[in-house]
Amino acid sequence: MRESEARNFNLAQSLPHDLRYARAQEFVDVVRRLWDSWTQESFLIDRARGILADEAQILPIHHRGQHFSVEGALNVPRRSEAHPVLVQAGASGVGKAFAARNADLIFASVPDFDAARAFTQEMKQAARAAGRNPAHLKVLPGFIPIVGKTLAEAREKKEHMDALLLPTAAIRYLSQWMEVDLAHLDPEAPVPDEILDIDRIKGQKGRFKNILHIARTEKLGLGQLAARVAATRTHTSIVGTGDTIAREMERWVEGGACDGFNILPAFFPDGFDDFTQEVVSRLQERGSFRKDYAGTTLRDHLGLPDR
Numbered sequence: 280m281r282e283s284e285a286r287n288f289n290l291a292q293s294l295p296h297d298l299r300y301a302r303a304q305e306f307v308d309v310v311r312r313l314w315d316s317w318t319q320e321s322f323l324i325d326r327a328r329g330i331l332a333d334e335a336q337i338l339p340i341h342h343r344g345q346h347f348s349v350e351g352a353l354n355v356p357r358r359s360e361a362h363p364v365l366v367q368a369g370a371s372g373v374g375k376a377f378a379a380r381n382a383d384l385i386f387a388s389v390p391d392f393d394a395a396r397a398f399t400q401e402m403k404q405a406a407r408a409a410g411r412n413p414a415h416l417k418v419l420p421g422f423i424p425i426v427g428k429t430l431a432e433a434r435e436k437k438e439h440m441d442a443l444l445l446p447t448a449a450i451r452y453l454s455q456w457m458e459v460d461l462a463h464l465d466p467e468a469p470v471p472d473e474i475l476d477i478d479r480i481k482g483q484k485g486r487f488k489n490i491l492h493i494a495r496t497e498k499l500g501l502g503q504l505a506a507r508v509a510a511t512r513t514h515t516s517i518v519g520t521g522d523t524i525a526r527e528m529e530r531w532v533e534g535g536a537c538d539g540f541n542i543l544p545a546f547f548p549d550g551f552d553d554f555t556q557e558v559v560s561r562l563q564e565r566g567s568f569r570k571d572y573a574g575t576t577l578r579d580h581l582g583l584p585d586r
């Protein structure tokens with residue numbers, strides 16, 4: 280949470296990073312208990328007697344915690360045994376521990392295959408250590424496909440996109456993530472080491488780590504780094520035909536770099552059409568993607584068990 284966001288939520292300043300996660304954990308615990316406050320047996324739906332539910336089976340939770348006081352029970356009935364799917368994003372140390380314990384799905388931000396693989400393997404291991412089946416914690420990195428009927432067409436789209444990016448706007452954007460104004464620095468020179476110090480960061484440490492990774496592995500000057508981050512938000516972007524993108528996605532899944540993807544098309548609304556027409560159809564032909572839904576809920580589509 281940035282300071283500007285905190286000011287929209289009744290706070291003069293954001294809470295300290297780790298305290299935010301402690302509060303988030305208590306929040307998740309309370310919400311899960313509220314979901315469970317109506318048992319499945321509480322539903323009677325007895326029209327003849329005019330009874331919806333057995334009140335004796337709707338139980339207050341009497342929660343008195345450090346951050347929340349919630350009496351319960353929930354004021355609406357649950358519609359299924361399963362809890363809604365919990366999606367988490369955030370990749371600091373505490374963020375990962377929080378995900379390992381609570382998330383069904385992680386929206387990750389990873390700049391390349393190796394970073395994705397390291398992150399996914401670490402999260403599967405952390406899920407195992409938290410007593411969970413690692414297959415039930417899905418990692419879906421953001422993925423920005425720039426699709427063309429030919430490679431030349433895809434490259435042209437990417438060049439068009441890059442040309443639209445104002446260098447000063449990109450540096451302003453990077454300044455937000457880096458929590459410092461970078462406008463006065465030389466855009467040709469690398470970002471100074473003291474700015475690349477993660478301990479300074481109060482907001483998203485995970486995203487900052489990605490920026491560090493890109494700055495160091497790709498050895499970019501400030502202007503190039505800003506352009507890269509503004510264009511991709513530190514996600515992976517791939518430029519190619521439907522076939523090459525489909526194969527690359529398969530390589531990621533088969534190589535243990537992720538369980539699936541969170542597709543973020545670069546162009547709206549055409550990017551969605553390009554992706555479904557060129558990439559999804561190719562994945563289906565290759566037997567890597569379903570042609571129909573087997574279940575009826577998001578939980579089913581993700582292959583997650585009831586929870």
Ligand SMILES: Cc1cc2nc3c(=O)[nH]c(=O)nc-3n(C[C@H](O)[C@H](O)[C@H](O)COP(=O)(O)O)c2cc1C
Pocket residue numbers: 280367368369370371372373374375386387388421482483484485486
């Ligand atoms: C890929 C990604 C997507 C995110 N999307 C959202 C979002 O939609 N809404 C939000 O409030 N925070 C979002 N966040 C922010 C994090 O959930 C949150 O700021 C967290 O505290 C970051 O923590 P970290 O320091 O553990 O990396 C996102 C973070 C990442 C990495």
